[in-house]
Amino acid sequence: MxxxxxxxxxxxxxxxxxxxxxxxxxxxxxxxxxxxxHGSLYMLGAFLAAALVKATGSFVLGVLLSIPATAALGMxxxxxxxxxxxxxxxxxxxxxxxxxxxxxxxxxxxxxxTDAPLPMPAALSxxxxxxxxxxxxxxxxxxxxxxxxxxxxxxxIVAKTRVGMQVRAGASNREMALxxxxxxPRLFTFVFGAGAALCAVAGAMLxxxxxxxxxxxESILILAFVVIVIGGIGSIRGALVGSILVGMVDTLGRxxxxxxxxxxxxxxxASAAGPSIASVMIYLVMAVILFFRxxxxxxxxx
Amino acid sequence: xxFVALPIVLKAADQTFxxxxxxxxxxxxLAATSLxxxxxxxxxxxxxxxAFVGTGAYxxxxxxxxxxxxxWIGWPAAVLASGLAALLIGAISLRTRGVYxxxxxxxxxxxxYYLVNSMKAYGGDEGLTLPSRASLGLGPDxxxxxxxxxxxxxxxxxxxxxxxRLIHSRFGRALVAIRENEARAEALGxxxxxxxxxxFALAGAAGGLAGALLASHGKYVNPNILHWTQSGTLxxxxxxxxxxxxxxxxxxxxxxLLLEHVMAEHRFAWLAALAPNYQQHASLGVGIVLxxxxxxxxxGIAGLFSKKTHA
Amino acid sequence: xxxxxxxxxxxxxxxxxxxxSLQVKQGEVHALIGPNxxxxxxxxxxxxxxxxxxxxxxxxxxxxxxRQKQYTRVKAGLVRSYQITSIFQRxxxxxxxxxxVQARSGSSLSFWRPVAAERALFEQARAVAAEVGLAGKEDxxxxxxxxxxxxxxxxxLALATRPKLLLLDxxxxxxxxxxxxxMIELVDRLRIRVTVLLVEHDMDAVxxxxxxxxxxxxxxxxxxxxxxxxxxxxxxxxxxxxxxxxLEAVA
Numbered sequence: 001m002x003x004x005x006x007x008x009x010x011x012x013x014x015x016x017x018x019x020x021x022x023x024x025x026x027x028x029x030x031x032x033x034x035x036x037x038h039g040s041l042y043m044l045g046a047f048l049a050a051a052l053v054k055a056t057g058s059f060v061l062g063v064l065l066s067i068p069a070t071a072a073l074g075m076x077x078x079x080x081x082x083x084x085x086x087x088x089x090x091x092x093x094x095x096x097x098x099x100x101x102x103x104x105x106x107x108x109x110x111x112x113x114t115d116a117p118l119p120m121p122a123a124l125s126x127x128x129x130x131x132x133x134x135x136x137x138x139x140x141x142x143x144x145x146x147x148x149x150x151x152x153x154x155x156x157i158v159a160k161t162r163v164g165m166q167v168r169a170g171a172s173n174r175e176m177a178l179x180x181x182x183x184x185p186r187l188f189t190f191v192f193g194a195g196a197a198l199c200a201v202a203g204a205m206l207x208x209x210x211x212x213x214x215x216x217x218e219s220i221l222i223l224a225f226v227v228i229v230i231g232g233i234g235s236i237r238g239a240l241v242g243s244i245l246v247g248m249v250d251t252l253g254r255x256x257x258x259x260x261x262x263x264x265x266x267x268x269x270a271s272a273a274g275p276s277i278a279s280v281m282i283y284l285v286m287a288v289i290l291f292f293r294x295x296x297x298x299x300x301x302x
Numbered sequence: 303x304x305f306v307a308l309p310i311v312l313k314a315a316d317q318t319f320x321x322x323x324x325x326x327x328x329x330x331x332l333a334a335t336s337l338x339x340x341x342x343x344x345x346x347x348x349x350x351x352x353a354f355v356g357t358g359a360y361x362x363x364x365x366x367x368x369x370x371x372x373x374w375i376g377w378p379a380a381v382l383a384s385g386l387a388a389l390l391i392g393a394i395s396l397r398t399r400g401v402y403x404x405x406x407x408x409x410x411x412x413x414x415y416y417l418v419n420s421m422k423a424y425g426g427d428e429g430l431t432l433p434s435r436a437s438l439g440l441g442p443d444x445x446x447x448x449x450x451x452x453x454x455x456x457x458x459x460x461x462x463x464x465x466x467r468l469i470h471s472r473f474g475r476a477l478v479a480i481r482e483n484e485a486r487a488e489a490l491g492x493x494x495x496x497x498x499x500x501x502f503a504l505a506g507a508a509g510g511l512a513g514a515l516l517a518s519h520g521k522y523v524n525p526n527i528l529h530w531t532q533s534g535t536l537x538x539x540x541x542x543x544x545x546x547x548x549x550x551x552x553x554x555x556x557x558x559l560l561l562e563h564v565m566a567e568h569r570f571a572w573l574a575a576l577a578p579n580y581q582q583h584a585s586l587g588v589g590i591v592l593x594x595x596x597x598x599x600x601x602g603i604a605g606l607f608s609k610k611t612h613a
Numbered sequence: 614x615x616x617x618x619x620x621x622x623x624x625x626x627x628x629x630x631x632x633x634s635l636q637v638k639q640g641e642v643h644a645l646i647g648p649n650x651x652x653x654x655x656x657x658x659x660x661x662x663x664x665x666x667x668x669x670x671x672x673x674x675x676x677x678x679x680r681q682k683q684y685t686r687v688k689a690g691l692v693r694s695y696q697i698t699s700i701f702q703r704x705x706x707x708x709x710x711x712x713x714v715q716a717r718s719g720s721s722l723s724f725w726r727p728v729a730a731e732r733a734l735f736e737q738a739r740a741v742a743a744e745v746g747l748a749g750k751e752d753x754x755x756x757x758x759x760x761x762x763x764x765x766x767x768x769x770l771a772l773a774t775r776p777k778l779l780l781l782d783x784x785x786x787x788x789x790x791x792x793x794x795x796m797i798e799l800v801d802r803l804r805i806r807v808t809v810l811l812v813e814h815d816m817d818a819v820x821x822x823x824x825x826x827x828x829x830x831x832x833x834x835x836x837x838x839x840x841x842x843x844x845x846x847x848x849x850x851x852x853x854x855x856x857x858x859x860l861e862a863v864a
Binding site: 003028030033034084090092094095096098099100101102103105106107109110202218222225226228229233275276279280283284286287290291294295 | 341347348394395397398400401402404405406408409410413416417419420423528531534537538541545546572583585586588589590592593596597600
């Protein structure tokens with residue numbers, strides 16, 4: 001029972017991680033730009049959702065409105081600042097987007113303060129019986145549903161539509177895409193805006209579960225990096241596989257690894273080693289995968 | 303010479319705080335310079351350097367906490383441990399490049415952070431307070447600020463001199479060649495991956511030494527020293543001071559620490575008029591300055607004073 | 614000296630090398646010609662180790678080097694030059710060449726002694742500079758050189774490693790008639806010391822220099838033989854189609 005519940009938790013976490021990773025992997029793949037401020041967009045999404053829910057009094061409305069709001073902010077950022085970074089070297093991009101994190105974090109703190117609570121809607125705060133005798137929180141089920149729906153929609157757009165094709169072309173070979181006449185600057189802005197929108201969905205949906213606070217973007221950002229490294233830059237499929245993997249390994253690892261160690265090792269080692277190894281489980285997985293496939297599991301570029 | 307004379311003046315004026323601050327600047331300069339080797343001369347954007355500084359700090363701290371006060375044991379152990387960590391992390395990370403490499407170094411550094419954070423035996427997230435500074439055993443008492451300062455100065459000077467020799471040695475030339483045109487460097491017969499790894503490990507080891515000194519300096523260590531934002535701070539110092547220039551790390555560390563100190567301690571009336579509690583939002587200022595430097599002065603402070611385009 | 618068997622390389626759906634087999638004899642200048650897109654530069658990259666082959670074998674001096682890293686092949690004497698100039702732009706000409714000399718003369722895991730003290734290194738670098746016609750330009754930054762001079766440096770870098778077999782990729786690329794002549798004479802002077810696999814579009818250079826010619830079409834060797842045979846070969850003429858005129862003209 002516990003296993004099934006934790007597996008669902010892992011899936012839920014993984015799907016939300018996918019929303020962040022998908023936008024990020026496209027930015028990396030198409031623009032060849034490292035954007036550390038992606039986590040800040042997630043934070044902005046959560047703060048905007050909290051503010052809008054408070055203003056409108058409706059959870060659904062607040063969350064829905066935060067999405068275009070964050071997308072707009074993301075696109076504004078892209079057009080004004082990030083565009084100048086595409087031509088620059090990676091170090092400059094790292095430092096400039098790092099500076100952006102500092103600015104955005106402080107900016108949010110000045111406007112809203114360090115935290116902004118977003119309470120769970122009452123209707124969803126109870127458990128749902130998935131199978132007789134097995135309750136699972138309704139809200140988490142909603143997250144899984146939303147995550148899966150967005151993943152499906154994303155797949156449809158990327159695989160079946162014209163703009164999706166342009167995105168894939170850009171990810172696999174930017175020069176060729178340019179040569180084929182694709183309006184690359186507009187595509188970039190669109191991709192960036194889409195990425196910001198996805199961040200907003202994740203930020204808003206996770207807000208009732210985690211705390212909405214300044215700096216929440218950074219820790220999840222690094223996980224998103226791990227996902228992309230595992231999945232392969234520029235690949236949405238890789239991002240999906242990577243995030244589910246990371247979500248599962250992290251959640252299940254933290255729950256079961258200490259117990260596993262306790263069964264195999266003497267107690268004084270198990271109590272120290274168990275939680276330690278559990279907290280770095282995903283990094284070890286990443287290291288192993290990288291050892292055999294330095295380009296990740298499904299790299300978009302040849 | 304300034305560095306030698308200054309502390310005497312300070313001690314005479316009984317400014318122990320500033321003496322201690324000066325030591326911290328020098329130690330940070332060592333850390334930033336070690337990153338400069340890998341970043342400026344090797345061209346590798348390592349976003350995980352704090353992991354090596356932190357490893358050194360923790361190994362040195364554990365030695366002290368476990369009752370081994372000798373610096374002759376603790377500090378070399380720190381250097382060895384961080385060098386080894388850099389070798390391992392580098393061996394996996396350096397097989398990738400570009401954006402991958404940056405993210406992977408970041409991820410591995412976080413891994414070390416979480417690992418150390420979970421070590422309850424050594425303080426976990428609360429950190430570890432040390433009984434005393436390391437001891438040289440022969441007479442000079444590192445507990446004395448002036449003595450400690452001179453020891454740190456000596457170590458930094460030796461490090462900078464070695465750095466200077468390294469840059470002009472065969473290895474240094476090969477490393478810069480790899481940075482400038484890796485494909486051609488390999489086509490000439492240089493084993494590029496091997497040399498990058500050696501540079502990475504050396505930089506990690508030097509960073510570890512800085513970490514060990516830092517632990518003794520504050521007699522306290524905590525996992526935050528390993529946090530990725532610390533890696534970011536080191537990167538900021540290097541770019542501020544001048545990437546790929548000998549004094550870049552030193553200038554950058556001094557500039558940033560002095561700036562932080564001044565901003566925190568002195569209240570500028572004109573800034574206060576604009577925003578009364580501006581000091582609480584210091585990182586906003588840092589962010590803006592950093593952005594400006596990246597966009598408009600990417601060669602850093604050292605670059606402003608020298609028009610060198612040579613490699 | 615060099616034997617290539619059935620070498621293959623695919624990029625996505627395209628087979629750049631589709632079963633290339635050829636041999637280069639010691640001491641010869643073996644030219645590799647073919648229409649654009651035939652796969653010549655890919656082949657050079659595979660032979661030198663810049664890219665890994667999917668299948669096939671490369672034997673150099675009797676050793677199977679197919680899986681060897683590029684720098685190992687260079688140490689054995691198998692060296693390439695680049696069609697698109699790939700030099701160290703921010704180094705001086707002398708430092709460029711000194712790097713190459715440094716690479717072949719012992720380990721670079723030396724951290725203390727300044728390179729500037731190694732006079733033998735720089736003397737050899739000067740000698741190579743003189744040989745490729747860059748005497749007097751040693752202290753110029755590579756980026757400030759004219760195109761022809763950069764091509765000379767390009768060749769110089771490869772020569773400074775003292776190759777046994779030089780994979781020369783279009784040395785006259787982008788050069789005017791005078792510079793091309795100088796380059797051809799240079800390669801001609803080299804043939805006593807170095808075996809050369811020469812990729813060229815300039816038919817003048819090819820027929821002046823080549824002992825044997827291989828024709829690469831669509832990733833495969835169509836024909837190999839003495840220049841006269843190749844010139845007379847009907848299939849080769851067909852493959853070149855429009856270039857049949859130029860083949861005639863050189864006769």
